[in-house]
Amino acid sequence: MNTHKILFNSNVVIQRFSHSGNFVNPLKSPTPSFPTTCQKYQPISASAPPAATTARHHFHTYSSSSHMAAPTSDDDRISRITSAIRVIPDFPKPGILFQDITTLLLDPVAFKDTIDLFVERYKDKDISVVAGVEARGFIFGPPIALAIGAKFVPMRKPNKLPGPVISEEYSLEYGKDKIEMHVGAVEAGDRALVIDDLIATGGTLCAAINLLERVGAHVVECACVIELPELKGRDRLGDKPLFVLVS
Numbered sequence: 001m002n003t004h005k006i007l008f009n010s011n012v013v014i015q016r017f018s019h020s021g022n023f024v025n026p027l028k029s030p031t032p033s034f035p036t037t038c039q040k041y042q043p044i045s046a047s048a049p050p051a052a053t054t055a056r057h058h059f060h061t062y063s064s065s066s067h068m069a070a071p072t073s074d075d076d077r078i079s080r081i082t083s084a085i086r087v088i089p090d091f092p093k094p095g096i097l098f099q100d101i102t103t104l105l106l107d108p109v110a111f112k113d114t115i116d117l118f119v120e121r122y123k124d125k126d127i128s129v130v131a132g133v134e135a136r137g138f139i140f141g142p143p144i145a146l147a148i149g150a151k152f153v154p155m156r157k158p159n160k161l162p163g164p165v166i167s168e169e170y171s172l173e174y175g176k177d178k179i180e181m182h183v184g185a186v187e188a189g190d191r192a193l194v195i196d197d198l199i200a201t202g203g204t205l206c207a208a209i210n211l212l213e214r215v216g217a218h219v220v221e222c223a224c225v226i227e228l229p230e231l232k233g234r235d236r237l238g239d240k241p242l243f244v245l246v247s
């Protein structure tokens, strides 16, 4: 395992690289063209170049710094989380390597490790709202919100929320979608953390950020369990900080 220090979100963090036998090319089909910032949906180009084929897990955790306690046994926790995520080829479409977090949920130790790592990072950051994106952000968001004393706000697929909503459309790997948030759930001045299981192209997180910023909230950071770096979602977030456990 190689270990080196990088600058990450203003803190010195340790980045570790290791290889896993069953985690290979995250996308075997051509890469669609995605917006490079949190801009509106752009049409997908059929003639885009192939995706990069090298994939590996690299773990973003953080070391001791002046204002954060160093969690013990990060290696063990990240390894357990990585091992508990199942990779399914050709789901839901040929060419997609699906990162299945349902197997992580079957492992109470790895699931707790996941929540603990996020809670340790955010407990002293004065977060007032945790926004979780449907559907898998609803799994990780609420336990984090409860542990750090923040409200949880669901960002839902269209026509699911009963009250008045604001909406944002966004592009996916294949096609487009929309998320909605209840008007009044988040207020100007709220300090928000956006949680999802995975960042691919970054379209979903961008839409969530846009919804929160439209009502005057400050998005402190986005956090995901998994990042697919080949799809460059991190670039699309611009200067908005992103924290991930596994990529």
Ligand SMILES: O=P(O)(O)OC[C@H]1O[C@H](OP(=O)(O)OP(=O)(O)O)[C@H](O)[C@@H]1O
Residues within 6 Å of the ligand: 133, 134, 135, 136, 137, 171, 172, 173, 177, 196, 197, 198, 199, 200, 201, 202, 203, 204, 205, 233
């Ligand atoms: O970075 P992006 O390219 O936007 O992709 C990431 C999103 O894709 C998946 O959700 P999906 O849209 O499949 O919905 P689901 O969680 O309801 O299955 C995943 O849970 C993220 O929300």
Ligand SMILES: Nc1ncnc2[nH]cnc12
Residues within 6 Å of the ligand: 026, 096, 097, 098, 099, 100, 173, 198, 200, 228
């Ligand atoms: N490869 C992937 N696995 C799981 N969820 C995803 N959402 C977008 N791409 C995904």
